[in-house]
Amino acid sequence: MASKSQFLRGSSTVRKITQLSNYDHDAESEKGNSGNLATYTVHLPPTPDNQPVKITMERSSSRRVEDQYASSSMFTGGFNQVTRAHLKDKVIESETSHPQMAGAKGSPCAVPGCDGRVMTDERGLEILPCDCDYKICADCYRDAVRTGGDICPGCLEPYKQPLTVTNQQAQPLSPSVGLSKMERRSSSMNSKSGALMKSQTNELDHNQWLYETKGSYGYGNAMWPKEPDNNSTSEWMPGDPKVFQEKQWKPLTRKLSISAAILSPYRLLIFVRMAVLAFFLKWRIENPNNDALWLWGMSVVCEIWFAFSWLLDILPKLCPINRFADLDVLKEKFETPNPSNPTGKSDLPGIDIFVSTADPEKEPVLVTANTILSILATDYPVEKLSCYVSDDGGALLTFEAMAEAASFANVWVPFCRKHDIEPRNPESYFNMKRDPYKNKVRSDFVRERRRIKREYDEFKVRVNSLSDSIRRRSDALNAREEIKAMTRWREDGNEEPLSLKLPKATWMADGTHWPGTWTTSAPEHSRGDHASIIQVMLKPPSEDPLTGTTAESNALDFTEVDIRLPMLVYVSREKRPGYDHNKKAGAMNALVRASAVMSNGAFILNLDCDHYIYNSQAVREGMCFMMDAGGENICYVQFPQRFEGIDPSDRYANHNTVFFDVNMRALDGLQGPVYVGTGCLFRRTALYGFDPPLMKERTSWFGRKKSSSTVASAPEVDSSENRSLYNDDEEMGVALIPKTFGNSSLLVDSIKMAEFQGRPLADNPAIKNGRPPGALTRPRDPLDASTVAEAVNVISCWYEDKTEWGQRIGWIYGSVTEDVVTGYRMHNRGWRSIYCVTKRDAFRGTAPINLTDRLHQVLRWATGSVEIFFSRNNALLSSSRMKFLQRIAYLNVGIYPFTSIFLIVYCFLPALSLITGQFIVQRLDVNFLVYLLAITLTLVFLAALEIKWSGINLEEWWRNEQFWLIGGTSAHLAAVLQGLLKVLAGIEISFTLTSKSAGDDEDDDFADLYIIKWSSLMIPPVTIMMVNLIGISVALIRTVYSENPDWSSLLGGVFFSFWVLAHLYPFAKGLMGRRGKTPTIVYVWSGLISISISLLWVAIDPPSGSGNQIGGSFQFP
Helix, strand or coil, X not given: CXXXXXXXXXXXXXXXXXXXXXXXXXXXXXXXXXXXXXXXXCCCCCCHHHCCCCCCCCCCHHHHHHHHHHHCEEEEECCCCEEEEEECCCCCCCCCCCCCXXXXXXXXXXXXXXXXXXXXXXXXXXXXXXXXXXXXXXXXXXXHHHCCCXXXXXXXXXXXXXCCEECCEECCCCCCCCCCHHHHHCCCXXXXXXXXXXXXXXXXXHHHHHHCCCXXXXXXXXXXXXXXXXXXXXXXXXXXXXXXXXXXXXXXXXXXXCCXXXXXXXXXXXXXXXXXXXXXXXXXXXXXXXXXXXXXXXXXXXXXXXXXXXXXXXXXXXXXXXXXXXXXXXXXXXXXXXXXXXXXXXXXXXXXXXXXXCXXXXXXXXXXXXXXXXXXXXXXXXXXXXXXXXXXXXXXXXXXXXXXXXXXXXXXXXXXXXXXXXXXXXXXXXXXXXXXXXXXXXXXXXXXXXXXXXXXXXXHHHHHCHHHHHHHHHHHHHHHHHHHHHHHHHHCCCCCCCCCCCCCCCECCCCCECCCECCCCECCEECCEECEEEEEEECCCCCCCCECXXXXXXXCCCCCCECCCCEEXXXXXXXCCCCCCCHHHHHHHHHXXXXXXXXXXXXXXXXXXXXXXXXXXXXXXXXXXXXXXXXXXXXXXXXXXXXXXXXXXXXXXXXXXXXXXXXXXXXXXXXXXXXXXCCEEEEHXXXXXXXXXXXXXXXXXXXXXXXXXXXXXXXXXXXCCXXXXXXXXXXXXXXXXXXXXXXXXXXXXXXXXXXXXXXXECCXXXXXXXXXXXXXXXXXXXXXXXXXXXXXXXXXXXXXXXXXXXXXXXXXXXXXXXXXXXHXXXXXXXXXXXECCCCCCCEEEECCCCHHHHXXXXXXXXXXXXXXXXXXXXXXXXXXXXXXXXXXXXXXXXXXXXXXXXXXXXXXXXXXHHHHCXXXXXXXXXXXXXXXXXXXXXXXXXXXXXXXXHCCCHHHHHHHHHHHHHHHCCHHHHHHHHHHXXXXXXXXXXXXXXCCCCCCCCCCCCHHHHCCCCCHHHHHHHHHXXXXXXXXXXXXXXXXXXXXXXXXXXXXXXXXXXXXXXXXXXXXXXXXXXXXXXXXXXXXXXXXXXXXXXXXXXXXXXXXXXXXXXXXXXXXX
């Protein structure tokens, strides 16, 4: 490992861990190390050939030292910088009491000249390693062990407790020395388990390395199984195989098909409408309007495109399904005592939950804090859960708000567990409209709820005042520094005033500089220029449940409740000028690497900062699909997005129910739903770019079997190329790993363990690629400082250079809709995804209800789709592993914005028909009306059946149709233009965050709905409305004053204009602002302008035979 540490003997609050590149590391080794340098290495757990007979559940004092130091320090570092571990006495100004909370606890160290704190255990009690109760801090204890001959500084007697026993094996605290250069650089790559594989194209065969070699022991909480005997026929299932054969096997999930009485007519109507559209378009082409060929030509082209677009949308809907997850079976299999797991400890795999935020002004920290609290209180084994918060803005406000949330979780999480609270977002819970006391049977619930409500109100006050608190603190400390500088200047004998201007720093609660973004930007302290920061807010919990202490008279009684909290980590990746940080996708990839080093959960759940866990058991339901038979081929489980704070009428279709309840359910019957950016449970190895483990062989047209490529390739790689020959050159394999994943040996070590933990349970002989029951009951190793230092290394801005991160691994770069591209790449490699619709909403979030914000949101989505269409991620270039209808669905994702061009033209056609007196057909004959009626009726019946099998209502369907036209005539057209500019001219597109903050009017929950913020996106819809209104007025006046009025043409044109205006009604309503506040003069002038333009047109082009007379007696001047 390329890192070393230096203890600063004069200070107990700062520790250096210098990150060295490969070349610097080699040079350092040649020069030799001085005596006061000690290298940090990461403890490697027992390998499969050296398993302990019995696992010790107690951690030794030495491991508690490392654990406490790592969790009480802020780690910073970056490019060409020293990685430092700053021991923090406190991270917020308010008092914290939870033993897992960051910040030094305990009494002062008794060693003379040391200002450290005594070590504490899981309950916050002081750890005194010697029987004489001599108080000693972590650093002094380590020094006593390493350099003091294992002698207590107090009584001068040897420590009686073994200091280095972990898992019944002695491990030295000081690192081993004398490693060769290659061993130091790539410790994980020289494993005993076999050589790495290289394909004929000199590329690492990732699947061969991951699935087909013996796994080396990585990082996590799994035990590798013992090798089976040669005479054994079972798939290395431990114990007696008859135990599983005699026990009835129960599936974790079930597939519920849609009723044939609904689905069969639905499919039939799709084909009927396809036939009707084909005949209609044939008739339209064969019967042109010779009087207005330009009008006929435009309409036919638009209708052909609409038919094509409808086919792309409707074909993937042929196979909708529903799914059901059985939580009782999950508990029975993974958390119930059995012969393989006598204690009943949870055998579920670990989950790392990612929360991303970037701007505390647009994404209020109180919202983010509530999301974190809902995660910490979720119903999942505490020791298997970790939460990582990515602050891409590096703001101290976000950091301290997160620390406040961790502090409040001390009472909120046990309260939720004790009284089964839902939802576990305190803001949503205390604002519920229903009775909070319903179904609560405990006698102390009312008292404790009132206490928690007071605590939460105080918490909100502290969080909302953090901005002012940070500003006042920084102003005071900056003024102090200026006074100190002036004093030193004068003491040096300078009589002239000090001309040096000190930077306006942002200060932390412990009186040190904030290493991230300062309020007043400065070099290395701005949004695009700051160091990496990792702070473990809540250290990893103990292995066994920890109940609360005896309650006092007025305190909360948690004596029967597990008070442990999941690990909570603050992460702000390094940013430097000149580097492309790739926005959210880059931040998520940084979290993937940091979490792999620190906790290595086999699954990753990503949430936006405004999307909280509404159903505390949602994660368990998603895990049912991953752990069921065939779950090893599932790359992610996507949950539907549900929103709060939407106006009751859902004016702008913010709920998006047609997409989430119709399109996504239908895709679930194919290869799986698309990834929509949040509320998604990923398999970590799928994010690493590996293929699914069980790629089935396909049969060609001539009957020969074609084996799928085992190389996780990009779309342009020919999957039929023979890659079955491998070169077992280990040295070449070692050289290819950094090209793929980077040069972190800890990260590479973690990959195989993550894959092993993510396997389904091998409790049935039919499950070939499973893991033995009880394999994940082993406690995790404590978190040490060198591990966190390595996590700082992997989130540095330079780490991804010359690797495949963002190209094939992790979230994919190059598009503003990185979520869709990331999911597409996984499906293109043959993975499946699952759509998990829970009975109680899994997650809830916020959506912009303001018209302008909503249009800009749709603009970003549509622009990403245009980028996808013009990139190698176009579904036309997908591999043969993607199913045909799934390919159609992804093709529609890239094509739908182009419909806006034809839609805008078609919306102008009714007005042009009314103004010119012509129509898209020669005359309204019976054939045209019959076709029009058939097309309309089939659309209505299809909508009715969609509503029936999806569960949405008619109003939601109609709102979706309305906003389809609103977005199609505004944001989609702008997206096409911006996408073309980027592709043809290379002009990059810049987008701002969607604001999650509420309006200024606190008395109105929907104040944002009425705010009018003008945008150029509104010009096309406004023009369409005005032109259609003018066309109706002109046609009506012409017909009324015509000697031979043609009412049929008028009704036809007015019908189509009304169709356009009915769809644009929510847009027009949004332009009017709050009801009753639109000035009357607006209506007056609108009417006068419309009448004037209509009269002017009639005067310019009067009806035939009327000359310039209008109304007989009136003559236009």
